[in-house]
Amino acid sequence: MARLAPSFGHLVFILSLLQVSVVCQTPDNVNSLLTNLFANYNNKIRPVNDQSLPIVLDVSMFLFSVNAVDEVNEKLVTTGFLGLTWTDDLLQWDPTLQNEIFIIFLPQKDIWKPDLVLKNGFKKLTEMGGDFYFLSISNFGDVYWYPYEVFETRCSIDITYFPYDKQTCNVTFIVWSYSADEVIITKSSGGIDFYEYEENSVWTIVSTDSDIKKDSYESEITFTITLQRKPRYYVMNMILPVVCLGLLSLLVFIVPADAGEKMSYSVTVFLAFAVFLTIISAELPVNSESTSILSFYLVLQLMIGALVLIISSIQLRLHYRKSSRGMSKFFVAIVRIDQFLRCVKRYRLCCKKDVTTVENFDKNEEEQSTELEAAIEWSDVTNAIDFLCFWFLLLVNVGLTMFLFLYITGS
Incomplete structure (x- = not known):
């Protein structure tokens, strides 16, 4: 079997081993380098040879996860770390004179670093990183700092289209003490980089972006995160049960008044709907600046349920009236509309249900109206x-539901 040629990575690994075997740095070599570098070093002075020039600070953000979006407090909680890079002119050396030492690691408190802080945070301004963080410094003076943080930032929440809403949140960092003439922020990426990112169970990231604001007073960078809520849980556990209860409340108009169950059925469905609303009210996001369309939908469904209860009560009152004399023209008109719609539905010229018939089409309208009014009973x-009411409220209910889904999903 022919032997495979070594890959480029293998060659680099072999050469690195050869280099390590030839050049070996001792603690004395590193100690000597640090002694030379920090002989006249002061971490309170900007490390640039020409103090009239600004230090260029490259800022990147690496995101681990979106922990929570608090609609009540309008807060976004994320976990990640920043990638900060700048050049320290006072920490440069020639590796050939220092036993081939190309990089060193120092605690962040030992050298100068920019006072970059979270501008739109919930807590007080605190220093990035900590005493246990080490920075890597190359022989060219390039400093690399990666402070890890849990960022709690303010985020304006708009819940109008809940649960299909999108939220755009900003994470803004600013150099607090130095002006833009002393420390200027740049970026090497167009947005937020993902490092071992863990997907959130409620929110998914649609897009990210970054923007730099520069003026004569301050320099800041803003990372923008656009989040989309995952609606499946709310549709299955909130919207669909409400739609089903709304349709069940309309079935009271199918129950005959003589059955004696119309009122009890209507009250039972209304109470079930009211109890369910109290349960799901805890799941709805609370925000006084914007109101969810879903909240309006729930209120309308509750009003329809109350209207059905009122109509059922009036029906039972009318159904058990004994005499139909002196019936108002309003109730007569209701019966006429009902008969007309039934005729249209059955493709007939005219129809009745044990009420009246039109035997002679040559009769004038007054005679027909008089006969109809005389034959109408309260059961009719x-x-x-x-x-x-069944067909009208059914159309209203279906129309509201379709409007809700089309409007909030089309946003």
């Missing part, structure tokens, strides 16, 4: 109310 009125 309640049947007409059942028919009209």
Whole structure:
């Protein structure tokens, strides 16, 4: 079998081993280098040879996870770290004179570093990193600092289209003490980089961006995160049960008034709907600046349920009236509309249900109206109310539901 040629990575590894075997730095070599570098070093002075020139600070952000989005407090909690890079002119050396030492590691408190702070945070301004953080410094003076933080930032929340809402949050960093003439921020990436990112169970990241603001007074960088809420949980556990309860409340108009169960059924469905609303109210985001369309939908469904309860009460009152004499023209009109719609539905010229018939089409309208009013009973009125209210409220309910989904999903 032919032997495989070594890859480029293998060659680099072999050469590095040869280099290590030839050149070996001792603690005395590193100690000597640090003694020379810090002989006249002061971490309170900007490390630039020409103090009239600014230090160029490259800022990147690496995101681990989106921990939480608090709608009530309008707070975004994320976990990640910053990648800060700048050049320290006072920490440069020639590796050939220092036994081939190309890089050293020092605690962050030992050298100068920019006072970069979180501008739109919830807590007081604190120093990035900590005493246990080490910075890497190359022989060219390039300093690399990666402070890890849990960022709690303010974020304006708009819940109008909940649970299909998108939220745009900013994470802003600013050099607090130095002006833009002393420390200027740049960026090497167009947005936020992901480092071993863990997906959030409620929110997914749609896009990221970064922007730099520069003026004569301050220099700051803003990282923008656009989040999309995952709606499946809220649709399955909130919207669909409400839609089903709304349709169940309309079935009261199918229950005959003589059955004696119309009122009890209506009250039972209304109470079930009210109890369910109290349960899901805890799941709705609280925000006084914007109101969710879903909240309006729930209120409308509750009002429809109350309207169904009122109509059912009036129906039972009318159904058990004994005499139909002196019936108002309003109830007569309801029966006429019911008969007309039934005729249209059945493709007939005219129809009735044990009420009246039109035997002679040559009769004038007054005679037909008089015969109709004389034959109408209160049971016919309640049947007409059942028919009209069921189809009317069904169309209203379906229309509201379709509007809700089309409006909030099309946002």
